[in-house]
Amino acid sequence: MTAFDFELVIGDKNWSSWSLRPWLAMRQAGLPFYERSIRLRQPDTKAQILPHSPAGTVPALKWNGLVIPESLAILETIADLFPMKKLWPEDAGARAMARAAAAEMHAGFTGLRREMPMDILNRYPGRGHTEEALGDARRIVTIWREARLRFGQLSDGDEGFLFGRFGVADAMYAPVVTRFVTYGVDPADLGDEDGAARAYMDAVLRLPAMQEWTAEAQDEMKERGLL
Structure with a gap:
């Protein structure tokens, strides 16, 4: 497959x-793709998206004459097409728990998402620390710790991610890592007694692709006079 087999339509990186x-x-999987960026929070944003995604939302993956909306569906598609990339754990039990963690992120944590929207480049310590949002954050810390302690740390070739190697579950929770940084959410205040969740956050933030995304977010915001 070449870069033009996949077109990923995305919004502002910040x-x-x-x-x-x-x-x-x-x-992270080293898969080539063409990237199309749509500027968000503009009067014509939806009109700009619709020619690429009938759902009117980003992201959308254009592949083989299909348009695949929804992040989790895109991740599942990529995992199916490239099983050698091992985006799901090979062990059946670990894979089941990774799917559950990814699905819970996709469907839940509305309080956290509402009160602490992703804003990678800014810092708002303490903002959005409502009871509901912090309850979501506590549940997320529990998920991270249980995955790391039960599966990640015991896997062959552990690389510090939830189930050892970077995978779909990590991609689903990467934005939460940035939210914790932006809004000053300390896992130690939410049950992370031994620092397993904090170490996981550090592993995500060290990813070359994560650093590339952040640098490009900064470039976008500078170009638009918002930074």
Whole structure:
């Protein structure tokens, strides 16, 4: 497959948490793709998206005459097409828990998403620390710790991610890592007694693709006079 077999339509890198998920996974997996960026928060944003995605949302993956909306569906498609990239754990039990963690992120944590929207380049310590949002954050820390302690740390070739190697579950939670940094959420205050969740956050932030995304977010915001 070549770069033009896949076209990934995404939104602004500073704000679009759903766009980050498939972009990060595809970059980490070394999969070539053409990237099309749509500027968000503009009067014509939806009109700009619709020719590329009938759902009117980003991200969308254009492949083989199909348009695949929704981050998790894109990630599942990539994992199916490239099983050698091992974006799901090979062990059946670990794979089941990774799918559950990814699905919970996709469907839940509305309080956290509402009160602490992704804003990678800014810092708002303490903002959005409502009871509901922090309850979501506590649940997320629990998921991270249980995955790391039960599966990640015991896997062959552990690289510091939830189930050892970087995979779909990590792509789904990467925007949350940035939210914790932006809004000053300390995992130690949410049950991370031994620092497993904090170490996981550091592993995500060290990813070359994550650093590339952040640098490009900065470039976009500078170009638009917003930084």
